[in-house]
Amino acid sequence: MVAIETTELTKKFDGFTAVDGINLKINKGELFALLGPNGAGKTTTISMLATLLKPTDGKTLVNGYDAVKEADKVRQSIGIVFQDPSLDDQLTARENLDIHGRLYHMHREERRKKIDEALEMVDLSERADSIVKTFSGGMRRRLEIARGLMHSPEVLFLDEPTLGLDPQTRRHIWEYIKKLNGEGVTVLLTTHYMEEADALADRVMIMDRGKIVAEGKPSALKDSIGGDVIKILCDNPEGLKKAITDCKCRVTAEPVVTDGELIINVQRAEETIPKIFTISNKESIEVKSITYKEPSLEDVFLHYTGRAYREEEGNEKERMKMRVRVIRGRK
Amino acid sequence: MIQDIYAIYLREMIRIKRSRVRLVTTMVMPLLWLGIIGNAFNSAFKIVMPVDFISFLTPGIMVMTMVFTGTISGITTVFDREFGFLKEMLVAPVRRESVLIGKMLGGVTQSIFQGIIILILGFIMGMKLVSSSPVMAVAGMLLTMLLVSMAFVSFGLAVASKMSSMEGFQMVMNFMIQPMVFLSGAFYPVSSLPGWLQWGVKVNPLTYGVDAMRYFSINLHEFPIWLDFSVLAVFSAALITLGGWAFRKS
Numbered sequence: 268m269v270a271i272e273t274t275e276l277t278k279k280f281d282g283f284t285a286v287d288g289i290n291l292k293i294n295k296g297e298l299f300a301l302l303g304p305n306g307a308g309k310t311t312t313i314s315m316l317a318t319l320l321k322p323t324d325g326k327t328l329v330n331g332y333d334a335v336k337e338a339d340k341v342r343q344s345i346g347i348v349f350q351d352p353s354l355d356d357q358l359t360a361r362e363n364l365d366i367h368g369r370l371y372h373m374h375r376e377e378r379r380k381k382i383d384e385a386l387e388m389v390d391l392s393e394r395a396d397s398i399v400k401t402f403s404g405g406m407r408r409r410l411e412i413a414r415g416l417m418h419s420p421e422v423l424f425l426d427e428p429t430l431g432l433d434p435q436t437r438r439h440i441w442e443y444i445k446k447l448n449g450e451g452v453t454v455l456l457t458t459h460y461m462e463e464a465d466a467l468a469d470r471v472m473i474m475d476r477g478k479i480v481a482e483g484k485p486s487a488l489k490d491s492i493g494g495d496v497i498k499i500l501c502d503n504p505e506g507l508k509k510a511i512t513d514c515k516c517r518v519t520a521e522p523v524v525t526d527g528e529l530i531i532n533v534q535r536a537e538e539t540i541p542k543i544f545t546i547s548n549k550e551s552i553e554v555k556s557i558t559y560k561e562p563s564l565e566d567v568f569l570h571y572t573g574r575a576y577r578e579e580e581g582n583e584k585e586r587m588k589m590r591v592r593v594i595r596g597r598k
Numbered sequence: 599m600i601q602d603i604y605a606i607y608l609r610e611m612i613r614i615k616r617s618r619v620r621l622v623t624t625m626v627m628p629l630l631w632l633g634i635i636g637n638a639f640n641s642a643f644k645i646v647m648p649v650d651f652i653s654f655l656t657p658g659i660m661v662m663t664m665v666f667t668g669t670i671s672g673i674t675t676v677f678d679r680e681f682g683f684l685k686e687m688l689v690a691p692v693r694r695e696s697v698l699i700g701k702m703l704g705g706v707t708q709s710i711f712q713g714i715i716i717l718i719l720g721f722i723m724g725m726k727l728v729s730s731s732p733v734m735a736v737a738g739m740l741l742t743m744l745l746v747s748m749a750f751v752s753f754g755l756a757v758a759s760k761m762s763s764m765e766g767f768q769m770v771m772n773f774m775i776q777p778m779v780f781l782s783g784a785f786y787p788v789s790s791l792p793g794w795l796q797w798g799v800k801v802n803p804l805t806y807g808v809d810a811m812r813y814f815s816i817n818l819h820e821f822p823i824w825l826d827f828s829v830l831a832v833f834s835a836a837l838i839t840l841g842g843w844a845f846r847k848s
Binding site: 356358367370 | 602
């Protein structure tokens with residue numbers, strides 16, 4: 268059974284294409300990650316799936332309903348945790364959930380039961396009647412997850428669920444997500460943390476500049492770029508790149524220079540490294556350091572985009588919001 | 599639909615209950631007017647008018663308070679957007695209209711509530727109701743308060759949809775709301791004003807709100823009551839349409 272399906276999903280803002288003809292198919296019960304740097308179009312994609320944005324072009328089916336024509340049915344069947352906090356921090360945790368339950372047309376008894384269950388699941392039962400203003404970032408995020416799932420949605424969207432959280436809280440949240448998925452909820456999460464996608468997802472789709480760069484199981488993606496990744500720091504990376512390309516070493520992908528480092532994908536690094544030394548000696552290029560490791564999703568990204576994966580600085584407004592959040596968090 | 603509106607309204611009520619500071623701060627200005635200006639002019643005023651100044655001023659200050667409170671509560675939608683709760687409402691299986699109506703009713707309730715507090719304070723300071731029928735007085739005042747509140751909550755909503763932060767708030771208050779209140783006759787009788795001022799007062803829809811309020815509370819008015827209500831109804835309807843349109847667009 269298919270939970271989410273998009274055909275040529277596109278969103279343009281004033282001529283700028285944020286999402287560029289995405290075809291996506293997520294099965295029921297899957298834990299699917301949309302991975303990409305900031306500005307890749309992940310949030311725009313999720314907003315269209317959750318009916319918050321109208322696509323410029325293309326078709327979206329969520330739980331069998333058209334996200335544009337049957338927006339109300341889609342909304343009733345999904346839960347979403349936004350990237351930016353969306354709790355009312357003047358209300359208590361329970362009040363936030365209660366209003367949510369009312370908005371999703373849950374009856375009083377059902378509401379009461381589900382609120383208790385949801386709070387229990389994210390370990391917030393003891394703080395149920397505290398005002399959200401007094402909550403830490405991690406607690407707020409947990410409460411948002413509780414809220415997103417309390418009306419038993421078939422699909423749960425999580426937009427950067429662990430953004431800005433400390434490693435320990437992040438692991439907790441990962442556990443909740445896994446637990447939920449284990450109960451049969453389809454989860455679509457966006458993240459720009461490689462290790463998050465790697466640790467959680469059954470399937471990953473890597474996005475960059477509005478387009479799908481690669482898609483598949485994390486292990487398959489890593490295998491696809493072949494063997495090991497060698498990183499070489501030397502005084503002439505471009506020269507060495509050319510020499511290696513010329514000598515027809517058995518590389519599995521075009522070598523890339525990024526941040527002054529030469530990156531080569533090979534089948535077996537331990538056999539290639541001696542060859543690299545021979546070549547660099549011949550070309551009299553001084554190698555300062557050489558390291559190799561098994562590929563990560565970061566290397567997958569680099570491999571498919573030719574760019575290093577970097578967390579870009581947020582824009583001015585985002586930083587302002589972060590600051591406000593910090594200040595409000597302190598109160 | 600009703601259930602959705604109630605959910606949004608319930609949240610507004612909880613917020614109002616929690617923000618006592620805002621409640622107190624919005625009452626400072628009206629209190630200064632009533633307590634100081636009201637008492638200062640009280641005896642001098644009797645010479646020219648059939649009522650004392652406190653009785654005359656209270657309906658005006660009630661309108662002023664409701665205009666301020668209504669506008670502010672509409673504008674606080676900016677916070678909903680800035681701090682994300684708007685998204686929670688928009689992604690729920692709820693019509694946009696329900697969100698709008700729920701928010702509007704919340705603002706109107708608060709605004710009328712504060713108007714009534716001013717009336718009570720006015721009574722404490724010596725205001726006297728002049729009316730042949732107390733039922734009529736209460737009903738008329740409530741209707742006027744409802745129209746004025748709805749208009750300015752909607753106005754606030756419209757402004758909020760054009761604002762990205764609370765920075766523009768002072769601008770709106772100083773350049774639009776304050777002049778409107780000052781030109782409404784809330785603080786002075788409009789019968790013998792110099793020409794240009796008279797003109798300014800007469801084109802101001804709020805003038806008719808103040809006039810209606812005085813008609814029901816102290817039986818003193820400048821314009822026929824049908825004119826007051828016609829202007830108020832048109833003004834309210836126009837602003838509600840504008841607010842609703844702006845809210846849905848944003």
